[in-house]
Amino acid sequence: MTEKKSTVLIYGTNLGGYRAAYALCKKGYKTIQLNRGSYVDEYQNQALTQLPFDFGWICGHMPQRLFKGLGCLTDHYNAELLEVSGKAGNFRVKFKKKDQVVNNFACIECGRCVEVCPVTVGDRKAMWVNPKVGWENIYLVDWENCTRCGKCEEVCPTGALKLDRPEETLEADVGAIILAPEFEGPDASDLSLFAYGRSPSVILNSETARRSLLTNFTEDSVRLPSGKLPESFAVVVTPHFNKPGVEYENYNLSVTAVDRAIRIRTTLPSSKVTVFLKDYRGFGKNHYRWYQRALELGVNVVRTDKLSVHPESGEKATVKYGSDGGAVGVELVILVTGQKSPSQMKRLSEVCGVKPDSRGFCHIRRHSSVETDVDGILAVGEFSGPKGNPETIWEGCASLTEAIKYLGKPEFTPPAPPPLTSRKGEEIKVGVFICSCFDTFRDKMDLELLRTRTQELYNVDHAEIVRGCCTPPTMKETAERIKASGVNRVVLAACTPLQKLLKYRNTMMMAGLNPLLAEFVRLREDVIYTHHERDKMLEKGLSVIRAGVARVRLGFEAPTPKDKFLSETLVIGGGLAGLSCATELAANGFKVTLVERRETLGGNLAYLEGDQREYVDSLIEKAQASSLITVFTKSTVENMTGYAGNFDVGIETPRGRVAVGAGVIMIATGAGEYETTGFLRGADPRVVTQAELPSRMEKSQGLKHVVMIQCVGSRNQEHRYCSRVCCNQALAHAVELRKKGSEVTVLYRDMTAYGEDNLYEKAVELGVQFVRFPDDDYPRVKAGDGRLQVTVNDAGREKTLNADLVALSTGIVPDMRTNEAISRVLGYPIDADGFFDSDANGYPYEEAIKRLTKPFELASNCIFPVGLAHSPRSFDETLLTCRDMVGRALVLLGKGAFMPPNSMYVAEVKEDFCVGCGLCVDVCPYSARVIDPIKRVAVVRPFLCDSCGSCVAICPNDASSLRDFTGKQSIAVLDATLA
Amino acid sequence: MPKTLTVNRGASDAVRALLRSLIEGGKVEGVFTLARVNNKGVGYALIRDPEKIEQAEPFYPWMPSSGGKQLSRLVSLSRRPRPLAVVLRPCELRAFVELVKLEQCRRDKLVLISSTCGGVYPVETLSDGNPDDRVPRYWNGLKAGEGQPDARDSCRACKHFIPYNADLTVALVGCGDLDEKCTFFVNSEAGQACLEGQGGVWGQSAVETEATEKLAAARDAERERQREELHLGSLGIEGLVGIFGKCVGCRSCREVCPICYCTLCDFDSAKYENEPAWFARELNSRKGVRVPPATLLFQMGRMVHMSVSCVGCGMCSDVCPVNIPVATLFSSVGEANQKLFDYVPGKDESQKPPFVKAELNELENLTV
């Protein structure tokens, strides 16, 4: 057997790919990422294109920078995968790449290359900055117009710019491959039905977002070319009306449409906004509430089957809809567009053998979340189908769970820092080092004067100008100058630590200083690039430096905390989700305690169909066979002490109380079915639930007409969420019944059908009847003479249907008693709907952004809700959440002990002053604090602490501080800033 | 006998003029003195704007807080390149010197100006009507070398009204021509340097006069009277309980005490917070327990901690919301301790405060 490789290749830059890279690097696997573009987001991902919020974000690129800086992640630009050979565990990949002309890691964004470029193209030069990406400037060459005169290369002070970058072909041995190509939206020609390109009054939602790039949504975002502000708007979800096969929708779209409408209404309160869609298909967490909010804000939602947009003269358009000649004239139509099947599919199937599904997206194996048809090759994000942002992100992490099966031992450890000598007891000497950024700052500001004035400041012992501080030679030089100056506190006035923190810290360490004794202030961002009056700039510059001096004088070296992390795990619930987690964890060699309330494992087997039952049975078998899994049935979790990484859990078993330790806890308590006595349920045997329907269908003779009622126990006042699975389930049954010859009528409010099977269309094709009833007016069921009579409000008219069988699509409801009990024991929140929360706020875009941006494996305090405990899910989606959460857990488990992610800045408590009032415990978003029951003071759990500082702000006692944010420091910095 | 400079100006004006010239001449970076606040109150101020020197009231007969304590907060231990001029009363100056010895602040780069002191009125009288109404009476008393009958108890009993360690001393007590003339006594080179270039008549004389001696004698008598009134000699536990029974535990005596420099008073620290079981034990062993407990422990304990450095400034009595004569008691105990070690707080900068550990055990017997 050949040795398994420990490197992973990620092809593409969708969010799932980024997330996978983060998880793999964190686990210690070296990762190669191939970017087809010449900069980070050249090929935009789904979130950037469809997110209802109009800004890019920092945080997405932070992990990239971190791991690149540490040497764990290699990324290649202008890259293309050429060949894949070998097999899972030991692929040989061949790819080509061409480095960026301007290496944006080395670029200091001085703009000199643009200044000297002699070629003007429109309002820019041939050397230019793409305004699409915020935060940092990406310098690009317009090759069509570039004369290759080389002037730019000459003036580049850091050598970051090289016009001649050879294309290289490289090979690598990797254990697994993750395919993460990016999102592709429809072209203008795909949107002709909506008059796109033919009227100034029709624009894409993403264009609105782009217009709002630097402001977010304002009046200007929707201003017409004439400068007029429109008063009437139509927001159209195009895939609902477009020709089949052109674009596919994911549930981002309904939510995006509604969110856009909300934004318009709140920004322009007198506007009239109508959202056109077929069904409101927001079935994710909180999405139904979002829809209700739109209604509350006066957004008009029109559901229709048919729609087209017609340009009118001037800045007007008419939206024609429905079959009854409905028409609305509006001033602006905003098109919320879907997604096309990936153009990369064909090439990738040639290169590596993956296969497309019926719609042209990458095919994923049944009951698998990310596995393609080829072992060891995984696909994540929009490449494997239209989906919501959360799913994309989950797949990223799930791909760690899947990839690890093919990989050797993780072999990357970050380089150890150089030795530092303690400066305790020395008299404080502050040195200010002003970076001239390769003399580029001197063009804008008199640095010499700044230095002189700095030298005159109180408490400054030394001030000097350094040439640069972010390229290897200048870092070394700066470190030597610091050493030579004899100071023991350093203020480095340069540019943003968001970009260069690692470099700055390294520089300090090379100078033998603990980075906690240094402060990095933003001379570039706060002064040089944003101001122009020279004398005032000097004052501002001094205020920035003074604040740095004030802070650094009060800085202190502190030992880095380390904490143990148990490798045992606890899984609560022995249904599909619990079993899946337990077996995946055990497969990675971790001990699992599995606690099940009932007598047997397997959960709600009654609902399973087809091979699902087999799958669960195989999991039960695996769990029972595994020596690593201890199963307690008829048992409950009674108490928990400790914290992430160190849980002590008491389990009540039939044989008495058992205590187990756990590093992480999975909550897989599942959910139940909504039970009702309405609709004659229970009173008449002909009223059944969808779960009972299959057994009734077997003897379907005599079922002339089956009526299905959707949303029973979902999307109403009591349960303000979509149960997600009922529509697909009802449609599947309807199709089957139809095939057997029964008439089927589905009474619904919105059909939230989704997925590859396209059941909705099939049902329509087969003649299933659909009747929409209003939100607050459920159909009524009466026992008539011989048959059941179902009365429904069909667009204002009472309609009575005779039925032989009524099938209720009952929703998924959390078991409140269990969930509340577990929530109490674990101190883990449940959301407004009674499911376990995984993020505190209900915003349509939250999951995508937050999950990408946080130190996510710790964001939930190492308690991971999976499956139905988290929210309504289908069978395969449940498995996805399990693999996602297991992926997060794998990042942490098995390390034994480690430094907290923010060890440098974690919160601390001055015990003498703390009175144990617990305010800090209440406000800590990470449960990183508890009150010590004996000492009655707050104690910090370092690796839950993300150093946000809310504990510092709430403490009325100054007993709480972060290592770089003590009460004294903040007051001193405030005073110094204003001095 | 020290050198003197006499100028033809009233004492307050003369000091203001001196301070102003020191700032304007760049000799000092700022001035620390009592000054008017908002035309109503009076407080210490660090003045840097020469125009604001007009607000300085160096000898205003109230002491809203111990200037020694406030000065120690200002100068602390950090470096300062240029000097400050400071005007303090003798007791404040003594307190400051004690704080220097206790490593709370630095003496260097300060020009300390003080005066012979006629005492001050109780601080609460600052809010009774218009305090300025009392001022002429006060100055008349000073000129006559007599104390004010409504001055604070502590002031009426204070014998250290001639400053130690001042670079310059302004004579006030018994100076009949205070409104027209002011005499600075030069006690150090720094003091001398300050007066360089000032107009006036140079001479030489002693601060101590017949008037100061007379006042000292009157105050000795008053001190004895006060102590007798409180029966300090025969207090015993019952007496102490009688005095401190109404203590509300506000700790303001400690808060304003210039010698109590601790960030967190030991008696407020966690170790003195009682477990519930302690209350159970107390309930078992006696009929009832006062809550919050340990009033006497705090008072006696604080006495142990600070009395050897107590300068008798009287701030503690001044702020007590239930009018306990804290200062009379503390200064009396302090004096006894100080006598034992032959120690006068704030007098000799080089003499470290005596080691008080030996007394700890004795005094602990008092705390019940």
Next chain:
Amino acid sequence: MAESFDPKILYVMCGWCGTGGAETASAYGMYYPENVRIFRVNCTGALSTVHMLRPLLEGADGLVISGCHPGDCHYDDGNFMARRKVALVKTILDSLGLDSDRLWFRYVAHGEARRFVDTAAEFTDHIKSKGPNPLATRSDT
């Protein structure tokens, strides 16, 4: 008077979106008035009421706070916590007849460079029209 008055503004921002807005502004070379000085905290949730009061008593003519948009806080809910504290401080100031309109709270996202510089400029003009903060230079506070 208003014309010659150059107010001292303190711009308090979180280390994520607020700072991101400022840095995007820098990347785009956008200008804002030099008298706007910057105080950064990790999260607006880390701002205590003292951090708002102190500048208003110690030299700032106005104080503007920017953090992430609702739902976007890097730490979940710091911006909501901050909103409560801002409301508290403004209410305290209001009830004592002190000028609470010298304290602004506006969300700025990382990409919202224009919104950032607009806020700095708008707030500066707003404070200019109000005149100096009487508290900031009083010696009797």
Next chain:
Amino acid sequence: MKGGQVDARGGIQAGITSFLKEALSKGCFDAVMIPTRVPAGDSFAWILTDNEDLVAGASPLPPVMPVQGARALSSITKKGKAPAKIAAVMRPCEVRAAVELGKLKQVDLANVTLLSMDCPGVLELSTYLSDPTKGDSEFSRLLDKWDAESLRPVCRSCTHFSATASDIHLGLLGAQAERLYVMPLTPEGSRVTDALNISADQELDSWQAKVDEVRQKREEQRRKSEVELKERVEGTEKLLATLSTCIGCRNCMRVCPICYCRQCFFDSDALEGEVAAHLSRAERKGSLRFPLDTLLFHLGRMSHMSLSCVECGTCEDACPMSIPVGQIFSHVARRTQELFKYDPGKNRYEPLPLVTYEQDELHDFEQPYVKTYSGKGAADA
């Protein structure tokens, strides 16, 4: 409100103490925390006792409030629940403060029965101390008449003078001569009344009517005194003038039941500052006042405690400079509490406003940004 009655033949104070004695003897609780006259006779202090004689000699409703009861209760239960079942006999504002301290883990109510009574208010501490005999007789008059002139200003306009969050409330208002009303307000309270065989099912209409009448008067008084107070302190000039005599003794903070910190933030080294900072502040302001940061202390303390402020007025009593701190704080607290619809001391389980939030609230405090700015200083980007 429903309740029962007990005998108060020896007067109100004796009625309360005999009720307590009986409850103690029947084992309803093991000890009582109650105010008692100090040995010198010139003030009152809290005692914890299980001795019936001491209870009989106690003063459950003393004419002054030298130590806020919640502070006393905190000293017993700060480190854990009371060692035995304790009845804490407190005024309504003390009960409310105790509930707030419960939320702040400075009081453990687990083993405590809170007993309150209608409170006519108290006299100014300093006035009382200057002549306790006169004070005593004035207070007995007050207990009869419930008029206001001699009360502390905050008491005069206190509207929380009756039943609040206690377990048992004793009604003095509207009761027949020599009787007291007893109202169990919680199951714990009912446990006591049951044990004492007090049937608590009587509708206390006359009490309610009296309470409403007093409350109305006090609301009227509050409106009046608020106008006066604003006249005195509103605005920079007046506020600074009011605080100009503050000597920084911290009495107000130290006696405040809500200021539970071992050391106040404003006394911590956070505000110590370095000489360079002091000098630069002094330069900007021309001069810098010492003690430092008076206004910051008061505003800051407001921001720390005003949401839990029960307007007990202890701060004002303790101020040696007679600054109307209590009135100022109460005025501010009413507004900040209104902001969050928070009524301190009312509900033991309601979280403190600053540790929680709602997503959809306080939008008035957000500065809207609807259009790009085109004013004078607009960006030239």
